[in-house]
Amino acid sequence: MLHRPLSPISTDGADAETLFLGRYFARTGYAGPVAPTMAVLRAVHAAHLAAIPFEAIDVLVDSHVDIGAEAIEDKLIARGRGGYCFEQNGLFLRVLRAIGFDAEGLLGRVRWMLPESAPPSPRTHMALRVRIDGRPWLVDVGFGSAVPPAPLAMDSEAPQATAHERYRVARRGAQWSVRADIAGEWMPLYVLDDIVPPAIDYDVGNWYTATHPASHFRHLLVAARTTPQRRYALRGNRLTVRHADGTSEQRHLGADAIEDALRDLFLLPVDPRWRPAIERAATAEVAA
Template sequence: MLHQAAATPPDGDPVDADATARAFLPRYLARIGYRGALTPTLDVLAALQAAHIAAIPFEAMDALTGAGVDIGVDAIDAKLIGRRRGGYCFEQNCLFLRALHGIGFEAEGLIGRVRWMLGDDAPPTPRSHMVLRVRIDGRAWLADVGFGATVPPQPLAMDDESPQPTRHESYRVVRHGAEWQVAALVAGEWRTLYRIEDAPPPAIDYEVGNWYTSTHPDSHFRHQLIAARTTAEARYGLRDNRLTTRLADGRIDRRYLTADEIERSLSQIFLLPVARHWRPAIERAATAEIDG
């Protein structure tokens, strides 16, 4: 569910939903360490997006361990804010959307199909990625805080098909009928990240996409340990036992980790409170053979 449900304390008396909503934004801003202006402008959107992806890592440990992923707003708040965990697109962009609404941005969710590392002739993939469209002074911008190690580090104009440089890769947003194709320039080659549908979906479509992503045996989150975090200086990506650091100046470092090193990287690089029950998944990841 993507709608706010009233919380209920132990004594059974419902909490004022308005008071809960008012408390959300300060907690979110503290979580991402943002202390700047709170006006619905492009500069503020860009600053919030950068702060979010640096503070809240991309991760799918709950899918990998079989714990399940709840995208109800109370569950997202408890996990990403209260327990200082990360999450994937449905959790991350739902959280970001609520923060933007709280500040006064005109924003809505969109859904699409991941095409990362696939050829143009590859079969269709599930509708399993959520992004945001934010309108500022009549102009539409794509904002995404939930696409792993290739997440756009700043808003992308949706009315400009030319390359858009960022502090990391350049991006391109191209309209194809009722869809938007988003690509990044990686190692001199344009690689499609995803294709997003133009019409905002009903909430049930996010529920179905989340169910597939977190439970279906074909979802790579069920089989691979994945974490990512992007700062102004570098992108950090962990795929099973391979840690990749891509510096903003173009330098790349790759290392293969032991189980203990994976656990330390989850804590120290990806800022996660490592849970004891993750250890079996970490040990399996340490023995993985990675292609590509």
């Protein structure tokens, strides 16, 4: 199979998606082959997680979250920002299709940190399904600090090891249940509907996530970034670093230290307009 050249990228006769991939790869630092193979999927997935952080600061500071393709590219690539699932997986879906993967979006309900008896949550999580040689894989770059660090096979309910936690994907009727092994307990992350939703469903989910008073992003500063070696997670003023060997450390930060962490650990271009939200996060108590 032919591989597209990555660098240097010439604009002479190049199509729009080739130029888009060049900008995306420059953002993530990926410099490997470009072909719809399992090895490439794993590599671009890992590069994305390490380079583009999960964050929802725009929601916290009442900025509009536009999930159109051009707006996502401008924010996550041109401006060096991160985003949440509709932005992250929306961008990654475009990347995968440009590479040549058979990829589609799915939509589901977050169950993370909810008791099993909790009522259904809104359909506010976007993830992806990628088929390689007919085999389906769950791909997700937009689930914050518990995001699967690698594609997960959807045709097996057996535990699947990653550089961090183990995961399980199980078919339950018309849904897929995704769980992570957290300290020996299989914790639910989300359930996905086994249908490809129309675009309007993403718009509705994004509207709820960005504007509804019950959305926790409206009240809590969150950021996350995952590398093969460690996970970084900021929840309010609490910074947690979890290492691949299972060890972790945690500390609470003041406002200046939160800014430093956003810049140095989460690789974000800190905007002075964020300061009031950062100061509120520094003094607020955060639930476990």
